[in-house]
Amino acid sequence: MNKRVRNMLLPIVLLFATVFGILTFYSGSSSSFSIAELEGNAVSTPAAIGERMKGSYTTLLQQWNDAGYEKGSNKPVQLTVSEPSSSSEITQPAEDGKSIQLLKQQSWVEYAFQVTDSGQYELEMEYMPLEDTFAPVQIAVELDGKFLYKEAEYLMLDRVFHDAIYPPATNERGDQQRPLQVEDRAWRTVRLHDVKMAHSEPLRWLLTEGKHSLRIRLIQERVALKSISFAPVQALSSYDASKAAKRGTSNVSWQRTIEAEEMAAKSDPSVQSQPSNDDLAFPPSKGRVILNTLGGERWYRGGQWAEWTFDVPEDGWYDIYLKYLQDLNRDVTSYRSVSIDGKVPYKEWQQVAFPYTSDWTIRAIGDKGGNAYSVHLSKGSHTLRMTVQTAETTVIRERLLALQAELQQINHQIMMVSGVHDSQMIDNNRDWDITKYVPGLEVTFTGYAKLLYEQIAELQQLFGNNDGSTSLRSALYDLLDIAKDPNLIPRKPQMLGTIQETLATYVDTLTYQPVSLDQIYISAAGMKPEVQMSDWNDKLANDVSSFFRSFSSNYMYNGRSDKKSLTVWVNRGRDYVSQLQQLVDETFTPATGISVNINLMPNEQLLILSSSSDKQPDVALGISQNMPADLAMRNALVDVSQFPDYKQVASSFHPGSLIPLQYNGGVYGLPETIMFQMMFYRKDIFESLGLALPDTWEDVVKLLPSLQQRGMNFFYSPLGFLPFFLQNDANVYKPNGLSSGLDSRNGFKAFKQWTDLFNVYGFPKEVPNFYMHFRNGSLPIGIADINTYLQLSVAAPELTGSWGIAPLPGIKDENGDTRRWAGGSLQSGVIFKSSDRQEDAWTFLKWWLSDETQTRYGNDMELINGIEFRWNTANYNAFQKLPWPDEEKKAISKQWQWFQEMPNVPGGYFTQRELTFAWNRTVLNGENPHESLEKAIFEINRELERKQREFNFVDKNGHVLKTFRVPTLNKAWRGREEDDG
Incomplete structure (x- = not known):
């Protein structure tokens, strides 16, 4: 190598060495030193986290136990259901004189009762859902005029369903068709659990000696109540402490195989049999759609259960084995609570683990070594129930959610001080000393980091090294970075929001508990089921057959092909x-x-x-x-x-x-x-702040200070231009359809109103997930479509009764009516x-x-x-x-009544595109709104003319050859009666 080349390469080598050294230092010594610090006792968890968890059932139960409140009397405290001390006007006694019916939302009954023995009890109810929708009955329970804990604000009484036929009917190709669901409407007795089965036992209620009152309020559906009692707590012993551990093996050789898809009953129509495309499930599919397994993505929410019936030939001890697959939630163990004839035999059966596995696996309901926990059954018929259970990670989830709430609050404090709300407001030329205004941030964030570090350690102990918490570790290092330099927050305002999203998403991951079942085996104690499990030859053969099957017409079958139809x-x-x-x-x-x-x-x-x-x-x-x-x-x-x-x-x-x-x-x-836009709002937050729902956009603007002062805001998608133009009587196109209609006074007024929400009034410009922010309360009101309604109904049951939907805000017309035009x-x-x-x-x-x-x-x-x-x-x-x-x-x-969508004209796709560009120029780049909209209109008209030439509406010189009518609507629709009139 000559001298000149060496002289050229030397600075480059030194530069790379310097960068490598800096990266090595920061990625090695800095992070590892901080993690090592967290392992000591010098760092304490902020007290605010504990304060946030005080109202939870977990914390309250621990306080009762620490205070010496034992289990209550062995005799139940029975209430006379048909004789409430008071009730709402919309509650009515049933004809049988022994029950009472709650028929409307918010109807309630209240009972006064006396307790002689203080202690903890479980609340037992006998109920029957009345004909309504297919959703479970939802109630709230108040004790002595208040909710004892948050879980009591929303409790669920299951409906029970079964498949109309088994085995399922087949079509002309031999594919099985999913059967209709039939509801079993009958009286059922249950002890109330929390809605997500976040606790392995029924909820407990502390009753002290003296007078009390109990109020049952209906949230959703309709229900009849026949009996209510505070029952003695059911004590469960461990398997080793019971006589079952001392039983000998059975002399009887007996086995019963139950197909998991042959359910006798289930809590939810969505708990369904599923087709397995491989031939390792039974019965094998062989290229057809065979509903040969249960669950998977249709059996994962806490509280969902499935039930099977079986007979045993004689009194004796029996073992239960399951053929399962859990390959949907990688590195997370799913749990089920198992009961026989309505009772959980041992503590260990409250949380039966199903670890992640990529292949069908046989496991006993037993210990980690594969030894079954035998159960004694009498001769005859029995019922086996398996319920999705999330109790194993409840405390971890509650701590992560408390941490998320704390981060949200401190983020608001810092935003109020710095004035920086999003990445568009960053001033790179400004130096920050944020601790001058919010002291103690280094200690606070180190405490947050320690809390998160401890949860990761617990997850690793629970699930092993592959605990799936990579995202939490990333959040941990971000917290440590902030602890070292709190001035990162105003320089990177999205950082705390990202950590909050990470925590919320991981909490949802922990509540996602899928398991697929193929078969259930009941066998005499000590006798392992005779099941021919697949070896590597079978798996290879299955893979090969699946591969060749993919070339057949059956594999890509999308429906019938009868030429006469x-x-x-x-x-x-x-x-x-x-x-x-x-x-x-x-x-x-x-x-x-x-x-x-x-x-x-x-x-x-x-x-x-x-x-x-x-x-x-x-x-x-x-x-x-x-x-x-x-x-x-x-x-x-x-x-x-x-x-x-x-x-x-x-x-x-x-x-x-x-x-x-x-x-x-x-x-x-x-x-x-049709997918409507609706206004979603948190009832609980609005009631606590004494705020009224906005009826117009002017009301929204008046509402904003009350929200923003508390770190909250109103959500509106930056892409939602149409309501403002429609409500301001600005037509998107001219009546002849040949040019944009936005170049009117009303058009410019509508565009400014839309962009002012973000420029002047501080609507958030970037919200990756409104559902998450609505759920945690940082965006307690906003505009979203009906998909959000379904998502909240299914995935956020803890908010049931705490949120609602309302029509969109609008603009008052000359008659005082609110025009709410919007599309979807x-x-x-x-x-x-x-x-x-x-x-x-x-x-x-x-x-x-x-x-x-x-x-x-x-x-x-x-x-x-x-x-x-x-x-x-x-x-x-x-x-x-x-x-x-x-x-x-x-x-x-x-x-x-106010639904209206955009008309379609040749080249109309340019309208949304150019309006989006105009919004970006005005909101993100600070351009004058009038000038920005004029640019958009020019580009829209140019594209419209190009397409009009293509479809012969104008000639190549721009002369109009023909026009077309653009449909418009200028009054609200009242339904079929209006059309008939």
Whole structure:
């Protein structure tokens, strides 16, 4: 190497060495030194964490035990249900004179009673859900005029379901079809648990000697109560302490195999049998859809249970083994509580562990060594129940949530001091000394880090080295970095928010408890079940057969292909498609004689390809709202308004939901589903702060100081421009459809109102997950769609009764009425022009979107699959018959009156794009809103003209050849009566 080259390389080598040395120092000594410090006793957990946990049941129970409150009397404290000391007006006694019925939300009964023996009791109820929706009954329980702990604010009384038939029916291909669910409505006696089964035993209630009162308040559904008592606490002994550990092996050789999918009962329609595509589950699928396992992603929420019945030949000791698979939640162990005939035999059965495994595994309900815990059973019939259990990690979850709440509070303090709320407000030229204004941050964050470090250590002890807490470790190092330099927070304002998101997400991971079951084996004690488990040869053979099967038509089967039948493509999941095919075969074909192939369409873009290949269906369903107009521009769809009974059929739909399906005077589809925007709010927070819900955007602005002073805010998506233009009477396009209509005084006013929410009034510009922030209370009010409603209903049961939905804020008109115009996403059904069976296709589309079919389909989907599959039909009359709670149904119906979506014109896709660019220029770059919108309008008009030339609306010189009508709506819709009038 010559001297010149060496001289050139030397500085580069020195630079890399310096950088490497710095990185090594900070990644090695700094972090490891801080972690080592946390292991000592010098760092203490902030007292505020303990204060936040004081109201939890876990802490309260420990306090009772420390104070010496033993279990109460062995005699129950019985209340006379039919004789309440007081009740609400909407509560009524039942005809039998022994029970009482709670029929409306917020109805209640109260009982006065006397206690002679102080101590801890369990609350036992005999109840029967009354006919309503398919959701469990939800109640709140107050003792002496208050909630003893937060868990008492929301308790659940299960409904019980079973599959209508077993084994399931099969279709013409031999694929099994998911059976309907049947509710078992009968009196049931339970001891109340918390809703998430976060505690392995029923909730306890401390009763002191003297007079007390108990109030039961209905939150949701309807229920009859027959008996209520405070029962003695049921004591469970460990297996080793019981005589079971001393039993000998049985002389009887006996085994019973139960198919896990053959459930006798279950708590929830969504607890379902599932198909396993491999041949290692029994019975093997062999390329067909066979519902041969239970659970997986359909049996994971705390409190969900499944039940099986079996007979044993004689009195004696028996063992239970399970063939299971837990490959969905990597590095986390799932737990189940196991009971026989309604009782948990031993403490160990309260939390039976199912560790992560990638293959089907046989495990005994027993110790870690695989030795079964034998149970004594009498001759005859018995019931085995397995309930999803989350108690093992309850304390860890509560600490992480307390830490998250503390971080949220301290983040607000620092934002108030620094004035920095998001990354757009960072001043890189400013030096910070944040501890001058918020003293003690180094100690505080070191304490937070120690708390998090201890939770990670407990998780590692619980789950082993692969505890899945990598994200928590990242959050730990961030906390340590902040402890070393608190000035990081105003320089990186998103840092604490990211840590909070990490904690909340990991807490949800710990409550996600999936397990798949294939078979259950009941065998005589000491006799291991005779099960031929797969060895590596079987697994290899299964993998090879699965590989070759993937080349067959069966593997990619998306529906029937009968050439004599009407062909319908559906852009939805397989569950939706199979249920529609079943409904067609059951009701439509027998009534009309028209056979139908319902085919799954994985991607609606296939419609574009099918158009070019001339292989289009007769009907397509589940099509996004812009696609019908795109296809209509290319003369690919039938104008359904040409059918003589169109007006009658369309009367079930809001005229605003038909607007995006119209093109140049024709209507090229009908809406199937509608996704509303609603205002979500935390009732508990608004009540505690004495705040009223906003009715107009002016009210929202007045509300903001009360929220922002407390570190809270109002959520609105930066992409939501349409309500402001509609509410301000600014048309998106001119009446002839050839240019943008936003260049009006109202248009500029609407754009400024939209951007001022973020520029002037401090709406958050970046919110990765509104659901998370709504759940933790930092965004206690905001605008979101119905998917958020379903997410909160399913994944945040602890908030039930603490939140609600309301119509959107609007603008007052000259009559004093509030104009709440807003849009939402739609899915639609269309008929293709290439079809030679257009009349049959219209008959099918009418049947599918009729009041009766939409009601039946929506009820079936929810009954079979649970609330997650609630059908958001666009048919207003059918919506009124679906199982929405009354309060939510009224709010949605009110917003429905003001639904209106954007019309579609050639080149219209540029409107949303350019308005988004304009928002970025105005809000993020500080550009004048008037100038920014003018730029957007110019670009929109240029693209509109380009597309108009393509579709022959203007010539190459810009001369107008023809115009088209743009549909508009200027008054609220009141339903079918208005159309008929």
